[in-house]
Amino acid sequence: MPKALALMFTDVSAPGDEAAFNEWYRDTHLPEVLAQVPGIVGASRYVAAPESVADMPGGRRYLAVYRIEADDPRVVMTTLRERIADGSIGITETLRTDPPPLSLVYLSLEGDGLPDAG
Numbered sequence: 772m773p774k775a776l777a778l779m780f781t782d783v784s785a786p787g788d789e790a791a792f793n794e795w796y797r798d799t800h801l802p803e804v805l806a807q808v809p810g811i812v813g814a815s816r817y818v819a820a821p822e823s824v825a826d827m828p829g830g831r832r833y834l835a836v837y838r839i840e841a842d843d844p845r846v847v848m849t850t851l852r853e854r855i856a857d858g859s860i861g862i863t864e865t866l867r868t869d870p871p872p873l874s875l876v877y878l879s880l881e882g883d884g885l886p887d888a889g
Contacts, residue, residue: 773812773838773879777848780831780873784865792865796835803860808851810841829870844876 783792801814817834824832841847854860866872 773840775839775844775879776877777837777839778875779835781833782831782867784867788865795863795865804851807854807859808847810839810847811837812840813838829873831873848876
């Protein structure tokens with residue numbers, strides 16, 4: 772089980788940008804993050820079910836869940852922000868920035884999980 776999960780809520784900048792946004796996220800952004808941010812060991816992406824969109828914070832329909840294996844997830848998240856700020860990890864114009872992406876980090880409660888069902 773990862774030591775932490777980083778949840779990144781995002782959306783596209785304009786209607787019709789979904790295909791380009793998802794292609795960038797899958798083929799460019801995730802590989803850059805995994806290659807350049809020590810401690811992020813994997814990621815999964817999700818899109819809100821249509822009936823849930825009205826309840827999403829800021830209307831952000833997309834969720835990326837980054838799995839973090841590090842003693843201090845704050846260092847990992849700081850590294851991610853620094854790589855984005857210095858351009859090492861690029862951002863696409865299809866990413867909506869108003870409101871900006873929302874990130875939340877959850878720490879594992881060691882020993883509270885159940886084994887996978889199979």
